[in-house]
Amino acid sequence: MGAVRTTLSPILAATGLFLASCAPPAAAPSTIEPSVNREIVGQVVRTTAGLVVSQNEIASRVGARLLEDGGNAVDAAIATGLALAVVHPTAGNIGGGGFMVIRFPDGTATTFDFREKAPLASHSEMFVDENGEYSRDVQARSHIAVGVPGTVAGFALAHERHGQAEWAGLVEPAVGLAEEGFVLTESLATSFANQIEGQMQRYPASLEKFSNNGVPYQPGDLWVQPDLARTLERIMLEGRDGFYTGETARLIAEEMRRGGGLITEADLVRYQSVEREPIRGTFNGYDIISMPPPSSGGIALVEMLNILEGFDLAPMGQESAEYIHHVTEAQRLAYRDRAHYVADTDFVDVPIERLMSKEYAAELRATIDPLRAGVSKVGNITMPYESMETTHYSVVDQNGMAVSVTYTLESGYGSKITVPGAGFLLNNEMGDFNPWPGLTSESGQIGTEPNLARPEQRMLSSMTPTILARDGELAAVIGSPGGRTIINTVLHLTLNLAEFGMTMEEANAATRTHHQWLPDEINIEEFLDDPSVVAELEAMGHTVDVGGDQGQAQTIGVDPATGEQVGVPDSRSSDAGAAAAASERGASSIRS
Ligand code: DON
Numbered sequence: 001m002g003a004v005r006t007t008l009s010p011i012l013a014a015t016g017l018f019l020a021s022c023a024p025p026a027a028a029p030s031t032i033e034p035s036v037n038r039e040i041v042g043q044v045v046r047t048t049a050g051l052v053v054s055q056n057e058i059a060s061r062v063g064a065r066l067l068e069d070g071g072n073a074v075d076a077a078i079a080t081g082l083a084l085a086v087v088h089p090t091a092g093n094i095g096g097g098g099f100m101v102i103r104f105p106d107g108t109a110t111t112f113d114f115r116e117k118a119p120l121a122s123h124s125e126m127f128v129d130e131n132g133e134y135s136r137d138v139q140a141r142s143h144i145a146v147g148v149p150g151t152v153a154g155f156a157l158a159h160e161r162h163g164q165a166e167w168a169g170l171v172e173p174a175v176g177l178a179e180e181g182f183v184l185t186e187s188l189a190t191s192f193a194n195q196i197e198g199q200m201q202r203y204p205a206s207l208e209k210f211s212n213n214g215v216p217y218q219p220g221d222l223w224v225q226p227d228l229a230r231t232l233e234r235i236m237l238e239g240r241d242g243f244y245t246g247e248t249a250r251l252i253a254e255e256m257r258r259g260g261g262l263i264t265e266a267d268l269v270r271y272q273s274v275e276r277e278p279i280r281g282t283f284n285g286y287d288i289i290s291m292p293p294p295s296s297g298g299i300a301l302v303e304m305l306n307i308l309e310g311f312d313l314a315p316m317g318q319e320s321a322e323y324i325h326h327v328t329e330a331q332r333l334a335y336r337d338r339a340h341y342v343a344d345t346d347f348v349d350v351p352i353e354r355l356m357s358k359e360y361a362a363e364l365r366a367t368i369d370p371l372r373a374g375v376s377k378v379g380n381i382t383m384p385y386e387s388m389e390t391t392h393y394s395v396v397d398q399n400g401m402a403v404s405v406t407y408t409l410e411s412g413y414g415s416k417i418t419v420p421g422a423g424f425l426l427n428n429e430m431g432d433f434n435p436w437p438g439l440t441s442e443s444g445q446i447g448t449e450p451n452l453a454r455p456e457q458r459m460l461s462s463m464t465p466t467i468l469a470r471d472g473e474l475a476a477v478i479g480s481p482g483g484r485t486i487i488n489t490v491l492h493l494t495l496n497l498a499e500f501g502m503t504m505e506e507a508n509a510a511t512r513t514h515h516q517w518l519p520d521e522i523n524i525e526e527f528l529d530d531p532s533v534v535a536e537l538e539a540m541g542h543t544v545d546v547g548g549d550q551g552q553a554q555t556i557g558v559d560p561a562t563g564e565q566v567g568v569p570d571s572r573s574s575d576a577g578a579a580a581a582a583s584e585r586g587a588s589s590i591r592s
Helices: 010-015 057-068 073-087 136-140 151-162 167-180 186-197 204-210 226-238 246-259 265-270 297-309 321-341 358-366 485-498 504-509 532-539
Strands: 045-047 050-054 097-103 109-114 274-276 279-283 286-290 390-397 402-408 466-470 473-478 522-524 544-546 555-558 565-568 577-580
Touching: 045 050, 045 577, 050 057, 050 073, 050 555, 050 565, 057 073, 057 167, 057 390, 057 577, 073 097, 073 151, 073 167, 073 226, 073 390, 073 402, 097 151, 097 286, 097 466, 109 151, 151 167, 151 274, 167 226, 186 204, 226 246, 246 265, 279 297, 286 297, 286 485, 297 321, 297 358, 297 466, 297 485, 321 485, 321 522, 321 532, 390 473, 390 555, 402 466, 402 473, 466 485, 473 485, 485 504, 504 555, 504 565, 522 532, 532 544, 565 577
Parallel strands: 522 544
Antiparallel strands: 045 565, 050 390, 050 577, 097 109, 097 402, 109 274, 279 286, 286 466, 390 402, 466 473, 473 555, 555 565
């Protein structure tokens, strides 16, 4: 139910959370010269007390408060994730899934996989319309598109194994934000207005949630979500059971039955998050710690870095045609392997060791012509469209424990289906499975076996939450939304830090490029300085598209000179913010 409220709870007012949404930036924008051409407009926060950087400043402040109150980075990450489910409904969620990578201060690391699963009734030919024909609408824009959500199970498991604060304290700020409301920014209000004109028209509970009695919300309106507050309260009191059993589970299953979806109470109660060994690689003295399958991110990232390690990249220059060519060729090769081999390893064998070996990288490197574009063929397979709406956030605590989380509903606002009475959106993650066995076409999709839908299999993901270390010390926490571009955004961040020696601010601001094997085209961000680079790339045989921006990387670096943690929100995102825990040193610029 969306009602405009004009009063503010003393609880939220006291925490400063309400004010965060309209506070002016505390730090002046800075400009970095000359290695990058893009103004750094996000608010950079330096501290030694621990901090959170997320796509929404209110959520970052929730996480920072947990750190102040004695929580560790895992606690803060969970509290931030739950707050994002309230204040960043585009992608923040309890009805979706994702991945968490943790590096402990002693250098050990682990990951939590809370990717959605296919319901028990799934099969490889399930995405059909009433005529029995494969339908992208069914796969991505229907109740069938909804995977069994994983976020609450993942957060609960990570908390049980590595948290140190009380669970209820992690959920309570999110309950408060839903119950008492927060002020809508211009970007959120505009986004809601667009949504209620589109697919949400089919779902009354979504229209009710995202409109003000059928009328678009305005910037400055207070947005309250009472149904979501009740659901979060159940999660606060009962942990994962508050979501996967009882009232919440009943409401989800009821909506599935109503809309022809497959998820039942049995699917929900069976859902388990899994703690998995991280993917590990090395590049130029840096250790790479990233996400294993069902994410393809870690494997592809390490494969690309292994290929590129054999080239002398830094002298080429970060925006030169020569550099973009070499990076593109590594991307082409790794994305081909991703499409051919990578899927949920609980169901299929993936040759991970070979894909990530330095020997295999050397073989691939030898196929790259330094002057000519390679060729992407294999049946002209192209990839289905993926939206740019996921969210990444990074957390470091005062002891140097680091957490990198990327989670998603898949599309912006996921399936657009709000669970009536429960107040949260469901994902449309089933769209990440291959659509149909053997379906490969010039304009179509990949039909390879490994990533076809099977009961309880997790769909392949590109999300790449990653942590970098050097000489045994934490160096950076990185990740991004952006569908298949995610892996390449993380690749560029890593290269910018580890090859070009940029600061985190510079690395985050620098121009990014994307090639995903097919379609055979390089996308370069609009910030590219020198148009002659495009002509040079075209002369090498590349097809180049310049425009738009790539990803929204909410990052933390550690300044090697001072040991300070440097929170760098991506200036490509409008509502992002870094928030530090207050310390005796008065580290937080947001709090000043
Ligand atoms: O898991 C994946 O790779 C996709 N479902 C992520 C979607 C995404 O990143 C959309 N937005 N940024």
